[in-house]
Amino acid sequence: MHSAVFLIEFGAIILGLGLLGRFAARFQFSPIPLYLLAGLAFGEGGLLPLGTSEEFVAIGAEIGVILLLLMLGLEYTASDLVTNLKTQYPAGLVDMTLNAVPGALMALLMGWGPVAAVVLAGVTWISSSGVIAKVMGDLGRLGNRETPVILSVLVLEDLAMAVYLPIITALLAGAGLAAGSVTLAIALGVAGLVLFAAVRYGRLISRFVSSDDPEKLLLVVLGLTLLVAGVAQQLQVSAAVGAFLVGIALSEEVAEGAHNLLSPLRDLFAAVFFVFFGLHTDPSSIPSVLFPAMVLAVVTAGTKIATGYWAAKRAGVSAKGRWRAGGTLVARGEFSIVIAGLAVSAGIEPSLGPLATAYVLILVVLGPLTARFTEPVATRVIRYRQRRAEAGAGAVGEADQAAGIGTSTGTGTGTDTSTGTVPAPRADQDETDRLGRR
Known part of the structure; x- marks a missing residue:
């Protein structure tokens, strides 16, 4: 009887997630907010709390996080990561400063303490690679000139996670300075070792894992990932970081084959993870943190747009591309929830979970909208300001003419004594004019 109830509950969860995903795809937006809402509906204080299947959902959620990070690691080669670190690190520093600081300040203003401030800083800092990749594909922007800039910012955030997650793990465990330093040193050492091995021996590792049989390839890659994730967690590093490093170590045909095989599993268990997070958030606790979540969402949407604009400008992208880059980076999702x-x-703080849920719900819906409309809205605003400036300059000229100012008066020597010349346009106005004409 117990197993029958479990099968009914878990089957209903999977079926419901599938229907929600189809609904989201029909209207072309991310299913993540729907998964979170489903978890809220069936979790603590929800409409119909789960019973026997909750423990299995918790295990599935942990696997979901591991697969999310593994798939992100498969997207990049070790040489790509090294190149991005060398050329785009200023963009990463600007990204961290502009987007982590608002989260930390909000936590301190709410009296949550320094540990919660570090956690909330990470929630507001990291963009959603999954949502952003899907949005760029849907909008047909994968070949745009600003796309490498966006991907560079995302890669740097992924790398930062390899350092950030061990720090968070140590802080949340209440480790002291010495223990936390050892944990961070182990994390950096392991990450550096894996990157070195991937650059120097990536082909040998891929050849060892490679198999023409999809079944054997799936089993070897998945087994290796779970094994490394477990060892990493035992060393107090982070299971997610271990999975990310495994993904980096695999390259070429192996990475592509593993990506194709693991994508359905990633989607399944990632959906379970979002549901699990919602299950442990009481819906009645969200209204009390909705206002600070909205304030934080508005502020950090603006800082992400500024980050993308600055990074694209530094890369020599046109003004329209700068606005597109900024608007695309707004979405938060899986990393913030992790x-x-x-x-x-x-x-550590009962209200942090509800605040993060509300924050992600707002930005995962707002993100695709800013990606689509930031550039045209910015263009219209600039054109409107340009017309206002031109109209104002014309009105001043007419008034000067009526008052007899700015006309040439003969002095008998043929000298022009005009005093009402129109000043030359400023350099920033030239930039505005160029954007307005595009």
Whole structure:
């Protein structure tokens, strides 16, 4: 009877997630907010709390996080990461400063303490690679000139996670300075070792894992990932970081084959993860943090747009491309929930989970909209300001003419004594004019 109830509950969850995903695809937006809402509906304080299947959902959620990070690692080669670190690190520093600081300040203003401030800084800092990749594909922008800039910012955020997650793990565990330093040193050492091995021996590793049989390739890659993730967690590094490093170590045909095989599993268990996070958030606790979540969403949407604009300008992208890059980076999603989930599990601040849920719900819906409309809205605003400036300059000229100012008066020597010349346009106005004509 117990197993029958489990099968009914878990089957209903998977079926419901599939229907929600189809609904989201029909209207071309991310299913993540729907998955979170489903978890809220069937979790603590929800409409119909789950019973026997909750423990299995928790295990599935942990696998979901591991697969999310593994698939992100498969997207990049070690040489790509090294190149991005060398050329785009200023963009990463600007990204961290502009987007992590608002989250930390909000936590301190709410009196949550320094540990919660570090956690919320990560929630507001990291963009959603999954949502952004889908949005760029849907909008047909994968070949745009600003796309490498966007991907560079995302890669740097992924690399930062390899350092950030061990720090968070140590802080949440209450480790002291010495223990936290050892954990960070281990994380950096392992990450550096894996990157070195991937650059120097990537082909040998891929050849060892490679197989013409999809079944054997799937089993070897998945087994290796779970094994490394477990060892990493045992060393207090982070299972997610271990999975990310495994993805980096695999390259070429192996990475492509593993990506194709693991994508359906990633989608399944990632959906379970979002549901699991919602299950542990009481819906009645969200209204009390909705206003600070909205304020934080508005502020950090603006800082992400500024980040993308600055990074694209530094790369020599045109003004329209700068606005597109900024608007595309707004979405938050899986990483923010992963970070908040660690804090919720540690029980450091009861309101942090609801705030992160509301924050992600707002930006995962707003993100695709800013990606689509930031550039045309910015163009219209600039054109409107340009017309206002031109109209104002014309009105001043007419008034000067009526008053007899700015006309040439003969002095008998043929000298022009005009005093009402129109000043030359400023350099920033030239930039505005160029954008307005595009």
